[in-house]
Amino acid sequence: MKVLxxxxxxxxxxxxxxxxxxxxxxxxxVSQVFRTSGRQDHLALSEISLSIEDGAFVSILGPxxxxxxxxxxxxxGFVNPTDGTARMKGKAITGPGPDRGPVFQEFALFPxxxxxxxxxxxxxxxxxxxxxxxxxxxALIEMVGLKGFENxxxxxxxxxxxxxxxxxxxxxxxxxxxxMDEPFGALDAHTRTRLQNDLLNIWERDxxxxxxxxxxxxxxxxxxxxxxxxxRAPGRIKQIVDIDLPRPRRxxxxxxxxxxxxxxxxxxxxxxxxxxxxxx
Amino acid sequence: xxxxxxxxxxxxxxxxxLGLLGIWQVAALILNTDSFPTAWQAICAIPSILGDxxxxxxxxxxLRRMAIGFSAAxxxxxxxxxxxxxxxxxxxxxxxxxxxxxxVPKAALMPIIMLWLGVGDLAKMLVIFLGVSLPVIYHSLxxxxxxxxxxxxxxxxxxxxxxxxxxxxxxxxxxxxxxxGCRTGLVLALITMVTSEMIARQSGAGNILFxxxxxxxxxxxxxxxxxxxxxxxxxxxxFERLRARLVKWSEPSxxxxxxFA
Numbered sequence: 225m226k227v228l229x230x231x232x233x234x235x236x237x238x239x240x241x242x243x244x245x246x247x248x249x250x251x252x253x254v255s256q257v258f259r260t261s262g263r264q265d266h267l268a269l270s271e272i273s274l275s276i277e278d279g280a281f282v283s284i285l286g287p288x289x290x291x292x293x294x295x296x297x298x299x300x301g302f303v304n305p306t307d308g309t310a311r312m313k314g315k316a317i318t319g320p321g322p323d324r325g326p327v328f329q330e331f332a333l334f335p336x337x338x339x340x341x342x343x344x345x346x347x348x349x350x351x352x353x354x355x356x357x358x359x360x361x362x363a364l365i366e367m368v369g370l371k372g373f374e375n376x377x378x379x380x381x382x383x384x385x386x387x388x389x390x391x392x393x394x395x396x397x398x399x400x401x402x403x404m405d406e407p408f409g410a411l412d413a414h415t416r417t418r419l420q421n422d423l424l425n426i427w428e429r430d431x432x433x434x435x436x437x438x439x440x441x442x443x444x445x446x447x448x449x450x451x452x453x454x455x456r457a458p459g460r461i462k463q464i465v466d467i468d469l470p471r472p473r474r475x476x477x478x479x480x481x482x483x484x485x486x487x488x489x490x491x492x493x494x495x496x497x498x499x500x501x502x503x504x
Numbered sequence: 505x506x507x508x509x510x511x512x513x514x515x516x517x518x519x520x521x522l523g524l525l526g527i528w529q530v531a532a533l534i535l536n537t538d539s540f541p542t543a544w545q546a547i548c549a550i551p552s553i554l555g556d557x558x559x560x561x562x563x564x565x566x567l568r569r570m571a572i573g574f575s576a577a578x579x580x581x582x583x584x585x586x587x588x589x590x591x592x593x594x595x596x597x598x599x600x601x602x603x604x605x606x607x608v609p610k611a612a613l614m615p616i617i618m619l620w621l622g623v624g625d626l627a628k629m630l631v632i633f634l635g636v637s638l639p640v641i642y643h644s645l646x647x648x649x650x651x652x653x654x655x656x657x658x659x660x661x662x663x664x665x666x667x668x669x670x671x672x673x674x675x676x677x678x679x680x681x682x683x684x685g686c687r688t689g690l691v692l693a694l695i696t697m698v699t700s701e702m703i704a705r706q707s708g709a710g711n712i713l714f715x716x717x718x719x720x721x722x723x724x725x726x727x728x729x730x731x732x733x734x735x736x737x738x739x740x741x742x743f744e745r746l747r748a749r750l751v752k753w754s755e756p757s758x759x760x761x762x763x764f765a
Binding site for chain 2: 300301302319320321322324325326328330332333334335336337345346349350377378379393394397399
């Protein structure tokens with residue numbers, strides 16, 4: 225594996241000296257095999273090890289079919305790894321829990337609930353009193369820019385609005401980690417950009433740990449502290465790139481920033497390499 | 505003010521009924537046989553049936569059996585269908601059973617069931633129960649199967665247990681499909697109600713119908729057919745109203761009037 229000289233980040237690099245540098249999530253030699261009827265078993269992930277520190281925004285980037293979503297599902301506890309363990313704050317992950325909040329590309333809103341009903345669902349499940357849950361939820365709905373749409377049903381909303389509701393719904397139960405599975409993948413370019421900006425604004429307030437799966441290089445570099453580049457199936461970590469760009473990040477400034485441009489180009493080359501080398 | 509177009513689309517079902525009665529009237533006049541009374545003759549026989557206490561008791565007894573058979577079927581079939589839709593083990597256990605019972609006309613089971621349970625209410629309610637169960641199970645199963653996995657994952661992340669996910673996510677998500685099954689079941693309940701009374705004549709709307717057929721009172725026969733048909737339309741319209749209220753979150757924004765609701 226050729227390490228580009230301009231990129232400082234490599235797998236072996238010691239954890240950077242943030243103030244909360246404790247590992248929030250540790251993925252320890254995780255492999256995933258999918259049994260397919262008739263055909264050969266499919267190795268989706270091969271011995272992935274990754275440590276995500278508290279408060280970091282980490283993107284997993286790779287060609288489609290590299291198992292990046294599967295890795296996120298394993299951290300979410302939705303999928304049990306065939307081999308290896310994932311840990312959250314040192315404890316092995318055995319199933320889903322409210323400390324890890326997913327946001328899916330498919331939105332997965334509850335269509336029989338209004339916007340407010342969706343956002344209140346988590347806090348109510350956690351035993352928060354109805355009036356308190358409603359007040360918090362209204363505030364969150366305003367934060368994601370949907371004030372006035374509280375009583376709308378999901379079918380009445382556009383894709384971008386649905387994803388805002390999904391984000392608010394997940395934030396409402398205060399997960400320590402946000403798990404975002406190509407959340408903007410189903411949106412048009414304009415909506416996607418707006419949601420990226422809004423996500424960054426929201427994130428920069430409380431800096432939750434975020435694990436963000438995407439196949440867009442721009443998106444990964446714009447949002448992240450760290451970009452984990454994966455190889456084509458079986459998914460392995462090709463390289464971890466530290467994105468050393470100042471925050472708060474403004475899109476217009478970044479697009480003109482040569483450092484940003486270099487990250488994007490370098491990572492794109494890295495992915496091209498991956499694709500070509502792994503073609504059968 | 506209601507526009508002419510709305511007025512037309514609202515009254516379309518009524519016009520269809522009137523058209524049907526008109527064709528009947530003309531056909532009966534052309535054929536001109538005793539066994540095929542005109543629509544008007546049949547309609548004239550309705551008040552005497554509905555005015556007769558005996559007949560009313562018969563019809564109400566039918567409706568009671570239908571209501572009990574239908575409710576029991578819905579209460580059993582929805583949970584069963586939902587579990588079949590979510591669990592492969594449950595599905596593979598019950599599927600062969602359903603495949604065997606599916607093509608059998610439920611009324612054909614009536615003589616056998618009568619041997620066990622007699623000719624009374626219980627046998628008829630069991631036949632109605634069987635008739636309603638299959639569509640409700642089938643639609644509940646399809647509805648449960650189609651529930652998005654990510655929706656269940658979202659619920660699990662909020663801390664919902666497997667049982668809670670079943671009741672609070674699978675059930676509401678599958679509700680539109682379940683209610684479609686119930687609507688089909690309701691019509692089937694009416695059909696099995698009448699046929700069960702045809703085989704085990706003791707009381708009921710079917711009893712009046714087939715007894716008057718035996719006695720050659722054709723205007724009463726056709727009047728009963730109209731009454732049963734009207735009951736079907738009324739029940740369906742009432743159910744459709746309820747359904748539309750329960751699942752208004754899933755309806756497309758435009759509407760095609762499929763019923764009187």
